[in-house]
Amino acid sequence: MKIRGRRGIAMMLVIMTAAAAAGSAFAETAPAARGFDHLRQRAYLPSDFDQEVFDELWTTWEEPLKSQAEGASLAERRRMAMERYGLLPDPEDPARSLQYVVDEAGRWTMSCLACHQGQVGGRMIPGLPNSNYALETLTEEVRAVKVRQRKAFGHMDLGSLLLPLGTTVGTTNAVIFGVALMRHRDAELNIIQMPPRFDLVHHDMDAPPWWHYSKRKSLYIDGFAAQGHRPLMQFLLVKENGPERFREWEDEFREIEAWIAALEPPAWSGPLDHTLAAAGEAVFVNHCAECHGSYGGDGHYPERLVPIEAVGTDRVRLDSLSAADRRALNDSWFGHSGADAEADGLRDREAPRGYVAPPLDGIWASAPYFHNGSVPTLWHVLNPAARPTVWRRTPTGYDEARVGLEVEERADLPEGRLRPAERRRYFDTRRPGKSAAGHDFADVLDDDQKQALLEYLKTL
Numbered sequence: 001m002k003i004r005g006r007r008g009i010a011m012m013l014v015i016m017t018a019a020a021a022a023g024s025a026f027a028e029t030a031p032a033a034r035g036f037d038h039l040r041q042r043a044y045l046p047s048d049f050d051q052e053v054f055d056e057l058w059t060t061w062e063e064p065l066k067s068q069a070e071g072a073s074l075a076e077r078r079r080m081a082m083e084r085y086g087l088l089p090d091p092e093d094p095a096r097s098l099q100y101v102v103d104e105a106g107r108w109t110m111s112c113l114a115c116h117q118g119q120v121g122g123r124m125i126p127g128l129p130n131s132n133y134a135l136e137t138l139t140e141e142v143r144a145v146k147v148r149q150r151k152a153f154g155h156m157d158l159g160s161l162l163l164p165l166g167t168t169v170g171t172t173n174a175v176i177f178g179v180a181l182m183r184h185r186d187a188e189l190n191i192i193q194m195p196p197r198f199d200l201v202h203h204d205m206d207a208p209p210w211w212h213y214s215k216r217k218s219l220y221i222d223g224f225a226a227q228g229h230r231p232l233m234q235f236l237l238v239k240e241n242g243p244e245r246f247r248e249w250e251d252e253f254r255e256i257e258a259w260i261a262a263l264e265p266p267a268w269s270g271p272l273d274h275t276l277a278a279a280g281e282a283v284f285v286n287h288c289a290e291c292h293g294s295y296g297g298d299g300h301y302p303e304r305l306v307p308i309e310a311v312g313t314d315r316v317r318l319d320s321l322s323a324a325d326r327r328a329l330n331d332s333w334f335g336h337s338g339a340d341a342e343a344d345g346l347r348d349r350e351a352p353r354g355y356v357a358p359p360l361d362g363i364w365a366s367a368p369y370f371h372n373g374s375v376p377t378l379w380h381v382l383n384p385a386a387r388p389t390v391w392r393r394t395p396t397g398y399d400e401a402r403v404g405l406e407v408e409e410r411a412d413l414p415e416g417r418l419r420p421a422e423r424r425r426y427f428d429t430r431r432p433g434k435s436a437a438g439h440d441f442a443d444v445l446d447d448d449q450k451q452a453l454l455e456y457l458k459t460l
């Protein structure tokens with residue numbers, strides 16, 4: 001399943017076109033289909049840049065890439081730009097991306113799909129976290145081109161001067177954008193001119209797959225908020241969107257939520273040893289199911305909140321949100337969309353405790369693993385001592401044997417000064433918020449049991 005370069009892109013387009021055709025099954029579920037249209041067509045934020053800026057981004061690149069782009073056709077240059085920033089071309093119009101809304105005037109606006117639609121082995125999957133997204137690099141290079149073209153900065157260009165957007169490709173500081181923006185609002189989402197003091201703990205997260213939504217009742221890795229269409233609107237909290245906008249767009253977000261809730265996990269299409277997988281199921285039942293639940297026809301998902309001391313993964317995400325931040329969200333307009341934190345018993349999760357063991361459906365596709373995206377393959381999840389200190393993925397390579405990203409593993413970063421765009425391609429587990437430690441539940445298993453378990457995980 002290693003798919004690279006031109007052949008990879010061609011193959012991806014074939015698969016995406018097939019997926020678009022299969023999407024017609026949504027005809028019966030009209031609200032969900034409309035939800036997808038909103039995600040693709042509605043700019044909920046001010047635009048980030050225009051086509052003229054996008055088409056000049058190559059001028060900021062390092063050599064030899066810059067010279068390659070200079071000698072390339074416009075179409076090829078656009079393809080190179082999408083690959084650099086982790087964007088997927090729209091099969092109907094490869095000059096555009098599926099993750100930005102582009103209007104008639106050629107203005108590009110980030111959509112939810114920038115973080116929530118990605119590729120695995122070159123296959124585009126709706127709801128898969130975009131583990132190639134290079135938001136910070138894109139924003140920096142957009143800003144450099146805007147200065148040259150004498151264009152005004154947008155909210156992202158300015159925001160990134162105040163907050164880091166994401167220090168590693170594929171992860172973003174999205175939770176802290178939300179916290180910072182929410183501190184500028186009262187409970188009814190009116191803008192507060194003088195926000196109280198700021199103490200933000202920046203950290204990056206790997207977004208969770210959207211196809212888990214229908215299995216869960218709570219939101220987020222620490223599971224403190226009740227599901228609903230309203231909390232999904234936090235992404236719209238820029239100052240240009242006043243409180244009335246949220247009421248106005250509420251119905252569209254009901255449809256977006258319906259689309260998210262209708263998503264199914266992708267099925268494994270590589271080789272599978274059924275006998276081995278059946279042996280692995282027994283290991284799973286004994287060692288994993290108490291937290292992650294059971295799968296198949298009569299499956300049960302316990303949505304268990306595991307204390308941080310027991311799971312032992314990186315705790316920065318847990319500590320970065322205060323009880324007051326969590327309470328402010330649950331008490332605000334966002335927290336009142338039908339489901340109720342009180343009724344669902346989520347209030348006692350407002351004080352930091354731990355992480356929810358996520359469903360493992362489609363887990364083969366959603367590498368890297370853990371909430372901070374620190375572990376590149378399922379084999380590494382099962383072998384904590386072998387997790388790399390520093391790793392870098394290939395653009396679309398898939399490791400079928402270890403089930404996850406194809407990576408280069410390193411003891412340290414390369415020698416010498418790296419340009420920021422290059423440095424962000426390395427995941428350094430020694431940095432704050434990026435630890436790959438913990439979750440050592442498989443340490444009691446021998447190699448044969450782990451091999452069987454790995455085979456079973458492909459079937460979920």
Ligand code: HEC
Nearest residue numbers: 111112115172174175205206207208212219220221232235
């Ligand atoms: C910049 C990247 C980014 C963008 C853009 C973004 N999200 Fe997310 N989203 C995340 C991250 C990271 C999380 C994980 C937060 C956590 O668990 O603390 C998340 C979590 C979620 C979840 C919760 C899933 C779960 O199982 O807990 C939903 C649903 C969701 N986002 C929907 C949306 C929608 C709808 C939009 C657009 C209106 C959007 N997101 C835009 C990064 C993003």
Ligand code: HEC
Nearest residue numbers: 287288291306311313355356357358369370371381441442
């Ligand atoms: C005591 C509860 C518990 C047990 C037992 C447990 N897990 Fe987990 N697991 C968790 C929690 C909590 C997380 C989320 C950790 C994080 O993201 O920081 C998690 C995360 C994972 C992930 C990453 C999910 C993702 O989307 O990134 C995988 C894969 C996983 N577990 C597999 C297993 C397997 C296989 C076993 C059995 C050997 C197992 N777990 C046993 C609690 C548990």
